[in-house]
Amino acid sequence: MNIKKLLDEIEAKKNARAALVKKSEASQDVNELRSLQGQIKDLSADIEFMQGLVDEERAAEAQRTAENAQAQAPAPAQAAEPDTRTQAVNEHAEHEAQEPEHRSFKPGEGFKAVAEGRQNRTPDQNRTPEQMEQRGKALKEGRSITVATGSIVLPHRDAANINDTFQQVSxxxxxxxxxxxxxxxxxxxxxxxxxxxGNYTEEGGEIADTxxxxxxxxxxxxxxxxxxxxxxxxxxxxxxxxxxxxxxxxxxxxxxxxxxxxxxxxxxxxxxxxxxxxxxxxxxxxxxxxxxxxxxxxxxxxxxxxxxxxxxxxxxxxxxxxxxxxxxxxxxxxxxxxxxxxxxxxxxxxxxxxxxxxxxxxxxxxxxxxxxxxxxxxxxxxxxxxxxxxxxxxxxxxxxxxxxxxxxxxxxxxxxxxxxxxxxxxxxxxxxxxxxxxxxx
Structure with a gap:
């Protein structure tokens, strides 16, 4: 996924949205305003969605960088005295050399020790000499070692809120x-x-009705x-x-x-x-x-x-x-x-x-x-x-x-x-x- 291309598209949509906002502020036609508001809302949704893709890709890239750094780290120095797990591995190796036809393990003993010993190895310790040589060449040439994985179908997202319409009650x-x-x-x-x-009234005359x-x-x-x-x-x-x-x-x-x-x-x-x-x-x-x-x-x-x-x-x-x-x-x-x-x-x-x-x-x-x-x-x-x-x-x-x-x-x-x-x-x-x-x- 090309992050730069996504960022360029996000910037273009932000510029388009800003232009629509400016146009809506100057418009006094209700039909035009409704159309502009709809376009602004669509652009905002596109920007939010694309920004989410950028964030996901950046997180994945950061994880890949951390994995590569771990893969290139030198193997940790061995302790002066072997621990019980290393001793178990050695004992098992001697046993295999002496009796190659009998390859069985008792529960809780050699098989567990061998598995734990493999888990504690660094990624480079698990590679063959040919793989290590090929990896060194790749790093020297600056080639990409890992390829980003992504979805074939873009994810569909539903907002948790409902945008209301314009004021409808006077x-x-x-x-x-x-x-x-x-x-x-x-x-x-x-x-x-x-x-x-009121009205004038002569002496003895009727009072005006009011x-x-x-x-x-x-x-x-x-x-x-x-x-x-x-x-x-x-x-x-x-x-x-x-x-x-x-x-x-x-x-x-x-x-x-x-x-x-x-x-x-x-x-x-x-x-x-x-x-x-x-x-x-x-x-x-x-x-x-x-x-x-x-x-x-x-x-x-x-x-x-x-x-x-x-x-x-x-x-x-x-x-x-x-x-x-x-x-x-x-x-x-x-x-x-x-x-x-x-x-x-x-x-x-x-x-x-x-x-x-x-x-x-x-x-x-x-x-x-x-x-x-x-x-x-x-x-x-x-x-x-x-x-x-x-x-x-x-x-x-x-x-x-x-x-x-x-x-x-x-x-x-x-x-x-x-x-x-x-x-x-x-x-x-x-x-x-x-x-x-x-x-x-």
Whole structure:
């Protein structure tokens, strides 16, 4: 095995991997990033495997060097007085010379002594004079004496871990208002809509009515589940813990669905009521705004459209797709510099100090295929959405359901509900055909 050739290939693959890493850092296309990450992972696996071969070959070479050095070492000097083993050998030799026709040994006597004497000889003592002469010539000429042994078929190695994929659950799920109501069926959250202005009243006239307006958000129980199966061999045989990964996956699937339903739940029986739902009574349709393209005024348009007429609200966040976040990052000022300062922390971050959450349920304003009038973004205090858990998230494993097929089943289950619980708790952004601020608040 040529170590130098392997090292050259390892170096070439490291250079290729470094180039891909640099390219991925500059890329903003999700499909390209996934492709680059896959190539980087493959190169890393190749480098690790080839480095293992180099290490094995170096260890084998070190062992061969040690054996050669031992073979070339001079025979140890004989003691002045022969020990009992040497004496036994001599006695046996004399006995053979006197009685060559009788070559038998008693247990524990001469045969054992002869064997031990041979084991204590150096390799050179066991060679014939002709072999010693040939070895001397080989050493003098500098030829290779031993040949490395290797496998005809390259060994197959399995990693002990499973590399996870990219983040699949929107960070929004862990940011909304959460409440546990174990064993409940429904929950109602009242909210204030308006306090009318007072008015002048003439003497003796009726006092102006200023009844406050209220509403309530109803949250009903919905059942969300996940299910997966694996074979008994997958659980017990591989080095990697596939069973634990599958168990975690069914939990992740439930959370993934909940995160999307916060935006898209249609509010029908057995479903969450999402921010984009027409059944979300807390958000009147006339408070929606439309945006046809993302430019240097888009963020201000959204921020100042949220809230009441007497203040600009703080502690609000923008919920959008990754594609629209990319569009914000692409906006440039007159001098060619990025107009929006985006701080990314994975599934969330800030745009010009305005918090944002990525949610793949949102369509993109920047996508030409998004239909006019489709909901794309929402802006508001994320605590204005309440998620109620009527039961804990329960993950169960069963070896009985498909006992004959030797299959293991995993399922996750939760009873939950959700709705917007504040009047005009979010301003929703629709895809428009022209830039517009909508019909009002």
């Amino acid at each position: 960070s929004l799920l862990d940011a909304v208002d959460y409440m546990e109501l174990q064993g409940g069926e429904s929950f109602k959250q009242p909210y204030a809509k308006d306090s009318p202005d 009844d406050a307006a209220f509403g309530y958000a109803e949250i009903t129980k919905s059942k969300i589940t996940g299910y997966s199966e694996i074979t008994d061999e997958v659980e017990k045989l591989p080095a990697a813990n596939y069973a634990a990964f599958v168990e975690d996956s069914v939990t992740k699937s439930t959370r993934k669905k909940l995160a999307k339903e916060i935006m898209l739940g249609d509010g029908t029986a057995g479903h969450l009521t999402g921010i984009f739902s027409t059944k979300c009574d807390a958000i009147p349709a006339d408070s929606d705004i439309t945006v046809s393209a993302i430019d240097n005024t888009t963020l201000d348009e959204i921020v100042f459209s949220y809230g009441g007429d007497e203040s600009v609200e703080s502690q609000a966040a923008l919920i959008l797709s990754k594609e629209d976040l990319k569009a914000f990052a692409s906006v440039r000022s007159a001098d060619g510099k990025p107009f929006y300062n985006i701080v990314n922390r994975g599934g969330f971050g800030t745009i010009n100090s305005v918090p944002f959450f990525i949610n793949s349920a949102c369509k993109a304003v920047a996508n030409s295929k998004t239909a006019s009038g489709a909901y794309c973004m929402a802006y508001g205090d994320v605590k204005n959405y309440k998620l109620v858990a009527f039961s804990p998230l329960d993950v169960q494993k069963s070896t009985d359901f498909k006992f004959k097929e030797d299959m293991i089943s995993y399922k996750s289950r939760i009873y939950a509900g959700g709705n917007v619980v504040a009047y005009k708790g979010f301003v929703r952004v629709k895809k428009g055909t022209v830039a517009s601020t909508g019909t009002g608040k």
